[in-house]
Every structure is written in structure tokens, then in C-alpha cells.
Amino acid sequence: DTAVSQTPKYLVTQMGNDKSIKCEQNLGHDTMYWYKQDSKKFLKIMFSYNNKELIINETVPNRFSPKSPDKAHLNLHINSLELGDSAVYFCASSQDHQQGSSGNTIYFGEGSWLTVV
Amino acid sequence: QQQVKQSPQSLIVQKGGISIINCAYENTAFDYFPWYQQFPGKGPALLIAIRPDVSEKKEGRFTISFNKSAKQFSLHIMDSQPGDSATYFCAAVSYKYIFGTGTRLKVLA
Numbered sequence: 361d362t363a364v365s366q367t368p369k370y371l372v373t374q375m376g377n378d379k380s381i382k383c384e385q386n387l388g389h390d391t392m393y394w395y396k397q398d399s400k401k402f403l404k405i406m407f408s409y410n411n412k413e414l415i416i417n418e419t420v421p422n423r424f425s426p427k428s429p430d431k432a433h434l435n436l437h438i439n440s441l442e443l444g445d446s447a448v449y450f451c452a453s454s455q456d457h458q459q460g461s462s463g464n465t466i467y468f469g470e471g472s473w474l475t476v477v
Numbered sequence: 478q479q480q481v482k483q484s485p486q487s488l489i490v491q492k493g494g495i496s497i498i499n500c501a502y503e504n505t506a507f508d509y510f511p512w513y514q515q516f517p518g519k520g521p522a523l524l525i526a527i528r529p530d531v532s533e534k535k536e537g538r539f540t541i542s543f544n545k546s547a548k549q550f551s552l553h554i555m556d557s558q559p560g561d562s563a564t565y566f567c568a569a570v571s572y573k574y575i576f577g578t579g580t581r582l583k584v585l586a
Contacts, residue, residue: 401564401579416573450520468520
């Protein structure tokens with residue numbers, strides 16, 4: 361039973377297209393995240409939602425729009441895709457957003473490989 | 478001040494050897510220091526973590542050493558195995574996670 365699942369796993373698309381990545385967690389967690397991992401393996405947080413409310417937005421271009429219909433889902437929509445958007449996008453979740461004080465573990469999905477051509 | 482510096486970028490170790498990955502931070506507000514392990518094609522997963530009130534934590538072959546005064550912590554993998562080949566990320570956590578830049582470990586059979 362997958363804890364954090366995201367679809368699609370692979371996505372190849374042309375520049376200028378709009379695409380979405382869906383994410384669901386069945387851990388009962390309150391907080392969900394989107395991370396971007398580039399070709400050098402750097403992991404960078406993009407967004408964090410707690411109970412459907414945006415709490416972290418890390419200077420991501422506004423072509424990226426997250427949507428959380430409920431606390432178990434956090435989808436990522438990307439408009440006007442650019443070559444530089446090619447990366448692996450990880451959805452993740454944790455019990456709550458007070459990360460340090462409670463030693464929250466972040467649970468990652470398996471990633472969505474986006475290639476823009 | 479929010480950065481976590483991780484080294485080396487890549488590491489090759491013979492089977493049975495010791496793998497050591499180092500991280501350094503500046504912000505004294507960090508109060509939780511986890512290490513994540515990522516296998517190819519998978520998402521990162523928590524490996525081991527430490528709080529700054531202890532200097533060492535050991536779980537099986539994996540040990541975190543923590544030096545609060547130097548603001549450094551390291552991961553030691555004893556008796557490294559080919560199955561340990563992965564990318565390792567340290568992190569420092571206060572109100573959010575700050576990940577290090579990752580270390581690609583390859584353990585030769």
C-alpha cells in the first residue's frame with residue numbers, strides 16, 4: 361500500500377504545453393509538499409501545504425500552481441513549460457508543519473520525471 | 478545562514494570499508510538533523526536522525542556523529558555494502574527542512 365503516490369511517473373512534453381502532476385497520501389498527514397530535484401540531485405522545496413492551506417512558497421515562478429482539494433491530495437499544475445523545468449518532481453508529506461520541534465519525518469513519493477523538449 | 482554544506486559530492490568505497498559523509502551548518506536554531514537515503518529511481522527516505530542534545534547515534538551499521546560547538550555532523554557507514562550505493566542527503570531542520578546538496582556513494586563489490 362503506497363504511502364505517497366504520484367502520477368504520472370514519466371512525462372515528456374513540448375515547450376509551451378501545460379501539464380499536471382497528481383499526488384495523494386494515505387498516511388493521514390496534515391502537511392504535503394512539492395520538491396524539485398534537478399540533474400545534479402539538488403533537492404529544493406517548492407511548496408508546502410498544511411490542511412489545504414499554503415504555508416511555504418519558495419520563490420517559484422507563478423507558472424507553477426499547486427492545488428490542494430483536501431489534505432490528502434496536492435496537485436501541481438505547470439503552465440507554459442520551459443526547458444529548464446525538466447527535473448524530477450517529488451511529492452511528500454509529514455505529520456504536521458512544525459518540522460523541527462516534533463522531529464517530523466518527511467515521506468517522499470517515487471517522483472515524477474518531467475522532460476521538456 | 479540557512480545553508481547546509483555537504484561533502485564530498487561523490488564517494489567511492491570498497492566493500493567492507495567505512496563511508497564518511499560530512500555536513501556543516503551555521504544557523505544555531507536548527508534542532509533536528511536527519512539523514513535521508515535515495516536509491517536510483519526512488520524518493521528519499523529517512524535513514525537515521527539525531528537531536529543536538531546527543532553527540533552520537535547508532536543504528537546498525539549507520540552512525541551519526543554530532544559536534545554542536547563546531548556546527549558539524551557526519552554519517553558513518555561501517556562495513557559498507559554494494560547495497561548501500563545511493564545518494565545521501567543530510568538535513569538541518571528548524572521550522573522547515575534545509576537539505577544538503579547530496580553525496581553519491583558507490584560501494585564496489
